[in-house]
Amino acid sequence: MMNYLATLLLKTKRWRIQLAALGLWNSLFFPWFKALPCPALNCYGCPLAIVACPIGSLQHFVVIHQIPFYILGMVGIIGTLVGRMSCGWLCPFGFLQDVLYKLRGPKLHLSNRCGWLRYAVLITLVGIVPYLTLEPWFCKLCPQGTLEAGIPWLTLRAELRDLIGGLFWLKVGILWLFLVWMVLIRRPFCRFVCPLGTIYSPFNRFSALQLTVEENSCTCCDRCQQVCPMDIKVYEDAQSGQCIRCLECIKACPKGAIKVGNHRSSSLLPRIGQSQSRRSTDALAHHLPGSRQ
C-alpha cells in the first residue's frame, strides 16, 4: 500500500499537493473539523483554519496537566504509517520555506549537526515551560502564528490592535528572522525548530514507508543532497530523522538507486570512504595524459 502511495506521489508535482493542503487546512467551510488535529503544523488561530494545530492542542493538554492520549494517538498513527512525510507534502509552513528558498539570492549550506536544537525546543517550549507557567509558550513565539493568525486578525479587527505589546513585536521579529533565513538556507524552521517534525522524526525508522538505497547502484554522487529540501545525504542514512519523505531524491537519482520499500534500510556509510577514494582516482585519471575528458 505504501509503495502504491509513493508511486502515486512520484507521478504528481509536490507543490500542487502542498498548495492543495494549504487550501484544505484553511478552507473555512467545515469548522467542526477543529476537533481533528492537522497532520502538519497549521495554526488554528488562522481566521480560515478548519483543523486544530497538533502542537497547540498538545500544549493545551500540558497546561491543564492532562495526558493528551487523543493527540498522541493521532500523531503516532500518522508517524507510524508515513514517518515525516506530512512535513514534506502537507505542511503550509514547509511549503512557504520551499517557495522562499527558490528566490534568487545568496544560498548557504548549514550542516544538520545542530538538529538537536529542535528536541530542546520540543522539551522546553512545548513541555516543561507550559507545564510550569500554564501558558502555551511555543504558540506565543511561533512565527507561523504571527503569519497565519496575528497579522490577519489584526488586519480584520481594529479593536484587537489595542492589545499589541512587546510580545507581538517579538513575534514579528522572529517571523522576519525566519523569512530571511528561509531565503538563505533550506527549511531552517523544519531542521532546527519544528516540534511536530521532531515528534515525527523517530518514526522514520519504524514507519511502514521506508526508503532504501541500493548499494550496488549508488555512486555517492551527492545529487540527492543537491535536491533535498533538508540538505541530507540520503545514502548515508535513508531513514534519517531529518528526512521529510518528499521523494525528490528518488526522482533525481541518476542511477535510480533510491527506492521505496518497507524493508530494512541500507546505509552506505562504510562505503563512503571507498567511494571517495574512487572519486579521487577518477579525478586523477582526468588529468592524466591521454585520458578521456
Add this chain to the structure above:
Amino acid sequence: MRIQRYHILLLIFLGLLLLGIIRTEFLTVYSHASLLCLSCMGLQ
C-alpha cells in the same frame, strides 16, 4: 504476512486514540481550537 514493528506501533497508537476518544478529548481540542487564540497572535 509477517508482523513488523510498525504493526505493533500502529496497534499501540490506535489504542491511545481510542482511549482519547472515550475520554472525549476531542471535545477539549475542539473547544480550545474554536476560541480566538490570543497567544497565537502574540497579544497575550
